[in-house]
Amino acid sequence: MDRRWAVVAVVTATTALSLAACGSSGGGAGGSTNTLSLVAADYGTGPANSSQKYWQGIADDFHKANSKITVKVKTVNWNDFDNQIQTAVQNHQQPDITEGDYFANYAQEGLLYKASDVLTKTDNLVPVFANLGSYKGTQYGIPFTTSSRTLFYNKKLFTQAGISSAPQTWNDVKADAVKIKALGKIGFGLPLGSEEAQAETLLWTLGNGGGFTDKSGAYTIDSPQNVETFNFLKDLVKSGATEPNPGTKNRTDLWKQFAQGGIGMINGSPALIPIIESGKVLGASDWTSVPIAGKTGPLSSTLGVCDFTAAFKNGGTKKQAAIKAFLDFAYQDKYQVQFDKEYSLLPATTSALNALSSNTTFAPFLKALPHAVQYPSDTGWAAVKTQIQQTIGTAVNGDPKKVLSTIQATAKKGS
Structure with missing residues (x-):
């Protein structure tokens, strides 16, 4: 998954050696069955x-309830997370648990526990995201945090422009934008632009019964x-x-302009909220x-993304039991x-969604989440995404058909 919506992270662990140390200290790669290593992406x-x-904080709470199991925590800058986990795996020093991106090749290589082996309430996971963690029909990646998209608008500018209600259709959007x-x-x-053109493209095409793929x-x-x-x-x-x-x-630049009151409407995720708050305008x-x-009307489904936890097979049944005890604890609603x-994101469990149902800020995102549409997951998507990021902007200044057909050719070649 791309870092399309996370808040910019800071480095809290900077080298692959830190992951190796995490493994060799008793947690990962088959160490003590009573010591778990957790490596997570930093969203802060x-x-x-x-x-x-x-x-x-979770580990400390867990230790109080499970004195015989120790969880050692490392967090890694989101932009470095994937590379560091891959390096750790190549060095046979993979942690016991990761939280961040999910790589199907780890499941393909037989390195991961099935989700049902390390989490009791898999049926509590939001189904549309739980399915994303599957490889050949079996779930390995466990969604931990999610996000969806809505339309943000500046109520002050709407009032000044004489607009009395939110836009429902494209014609409304154009009329309001002109005002x-x-x-x-x-x-x-x-x-x-290149940061996340694939997201903006998908949102607009969904509004016309289109998208990147058919059923x-x-x-x-x-x-x-x-x-x-x-x-x-x-x-x-x-x-x-x-x-x-x-x-x-x-996206990030325009989100900042919206936060400063310079834009009337923009598509966004919950990650826009702290930018608005920090802008103090x-x-x-x-x-x-x-x-x-x-x-012809508001979308009933929108773009949704998620990050996963995954558990590596670093030990026997006792290590597996310890991992399950910790994940069951960590997936509590609280x-x-x-x-x-803390990070203006959304839950991955149905019970936590219900717990947030009264939160008016998150309400539009929560409503859209169960019906979220994801990016394609085939091996050709990486090349297609890159081409969209690099060229889709020319479609609004030139020949849309020509630009889209060129990207389609790349998609067909890679699929």
């Missing part, structure tokens, strides 16, 4: 809210629906209602988020909710 913005603090443009602001932020998994990037979508976006850009040259604008009553507008509130 600094020492005050680093993921090290979060996971160490906000007249105020000297950007009507709609359209980030089609069989075959790529449909240059479908008539998708071409129509980008013709609409081309017209929206031509109207001046977006920022100039969307293909050069990244928009108060809680100055913005809100709603389902994303589609061609820890799921704590994580989500």
Whole structure:
């Protein structure tokens, strides 16, 4: 999974040697059956809210209830996480438990426990994400944190522009964006730059009954629906209602502009919320988020992503039992909710979703989560994603059909 939505992380463990040390200290690669090593991605913005603090808190609570098992915690900058875990595996020093990205090749190589071997309540996991952790029909990756997308809009700008309600359709979006443009602001932020163009593309194509693939998994990037979508976006850009040259604008930069009150509408995830709060320009009553507008009405499904825990087969049945005891403990609602509130993300369990149901800030995201659409998972997706990131922005300034067909050719070649 891409780091499409996590808050920028800080380095709390910087070398693969730290992972090797974690393994050799008794936790990983077959060490003491009573000592577990956990390596997690860091979602924090600094020492005050680093993921090290979060996971160490769970470990300390666990030790009080399970005095015979010790959990040693390491957290790693998100951008370094994948490489460090891969290096640790290559050196046969993999930790017992990881939380971050999920690699199907570890399951393919027979290195991971099945989810049901190390977590009691697998039926409590949000099904749409639990299925993503499967390899050849068996679940290995256990979703731990999730996210979905909604439409954020500036209520102050809407009022100033004489707009009384949230946009429901594309025509509403254009009409509202033009009115906000007249105020000297950007009507709609359209980030089609390299950071996360694939997300913005998918959100808009879903609004017209399109997407990257059909129900069989075959790529449909240059479908008539998708071409129509980008013709609409081309017209929206031509109207001046977006920022100039969307293909050069990244999501994070436009999110910051929204937080400063310079943009009327933008698609976003819960990770936009702390950016708004830290900007100290928009108060809680100055913005809100709603389902994303589609061609004829709001989307009933939206983009959803998640990160996983995984457990490596580093020991026998006693080590497996210790891992299960810890994961059962860590997946309690109170820890799921704590994580989500600290990092503005969403839960991966149905019971935690219910526990957050009264949270008005998260409500639009929570409603969309069970019906979330994910990126393709085939081996050709990496090349397709890269090409979308590099070229999709040209579709709103040139020939949408030509651009989409070129990406489709890459998709067919790799699938």
